[in-house]
Amino acid sequence: MAAIEGFLVASLLLSCLASTSYGVTFTSLQKTLVVSASNQQGKVLKGGEGNITITWSYNNSFPAGTDSAYKTVKVKLCYAPISQVDRAWRKTVDNLEKDKTCQHNIVSRPYSPSNNNFNWSVERDVPTATYFIRAYAYNSADEEVAFGQNTDAHKTTNLFQVEAISGRHASLDIASICFSAFAIVSLFGFFFLEKRKGKSSQQK
Numbered sequence: 001m002a003a004i005e006g007f008l009v010a011s012l013l014l015s016c017l018a019s020t021s022y023g024v025t026f027t028s029l030q031k032t033l034v035v036s037a038s039n040q041q042g043k044v045l046k047g048g049e050g051n052i053t054i055t056w057s058y059n060n061s062f063p064a065g066t067d068s069a070y071k072t073v074k075v076k077l078c079y080a081p082i083s084q085v086d087r088a089w090r091k092t093v094d095n096l097e098k099d100k101t102c103q104h105n106i107v108s109r110p111y112s113p114s115n116n117n118f119n120w121s122v123e124r125d126v127p128t129a130t131y132f133i134r135a136y137a138y139n140s141a142d143e144e145v146a147f148g149q150n151t152d153a154h155k156t157t158n159l160f161q162v163e164a165i166s167g168r169h170a171s172l173d174i175a176s177i178c179f180s181a182f183a184i185v186s187l188f189g190f191f192f193l194e195k196r197k198g199k200s201s202q203q204k
């Protein structure tokens, strides 16, 4: 009996250990990438029309070779603290497997220490919120090994807002359908009016 209990406790402990030790933590990553975005502080980008240019490179202040294990870079759109308040589904968690800060992938590229830029058009499905840009470097096992971001450690500088316009588009679409229907109806109306006019002038 004691043996079975001992076994159960041991396997429980093991599985706890396994689940806590697995997953890279954000705080363990070095900030070796320099990331910038062309947005102006506080500027509003519209979903489906706005665009920004994002550049990233290796920070050469770090010793050469620090980046030898970097294989890919993924650039992501991340919620600023102000857009995380009261929203557990956007919460920042140190374990990157559970972190919800950066949910939107912008681009994924093979790692290169310099000359990286990407012109990103803000997609329509991006929710209205305040954001910053973060890039993660991954090793060949697809684990995060470094990062960079266009904001400071407290995520307060160089933020930008995205304003989703799907609502406006829906009402625009409805308006244009109504307008087309009205146009067709008035065209027919005109046609019949002209015909009647033609008939009445023939009868005279």
Ligand SMILES: *[C@@H]1O[C@H](CO)[C@@H](O)[C@H](O)[C@H]1NC(C)=O
Pocket: 049, 050, 051, 121
């Ligand atoms: C990017 O946005 C600017 C205005 O901010 C606009 O003039 C330009 O056409 C856009 N470019 C693309 C490729 O959408």
Ligand SMILES: *[C@@H]1O[C@H](CO)[C@@H](O)[C@H](O)[C@H]1NC(C)=O
Pocket: 034, 059, 060, 061, 062
């Ligand atoms: C590069 O890294 C150094 C050391 O961490 C840091 O002081 C410097 O600000 C970084 N450069 C840029 C452009 O972020």
Ligand SMILES: *[C@@H]1O[C@H](CO)[C@@H](O)[C@H](O)[C@H]1NC(C)=O
Pocket: 053, 117, 118, 119
């Ligand atoms: C992004 O746009 C800038 C200027 O609008 C241009 O110089 C750059 O080559 C473009 N980059 C890409 C990857 O298209």
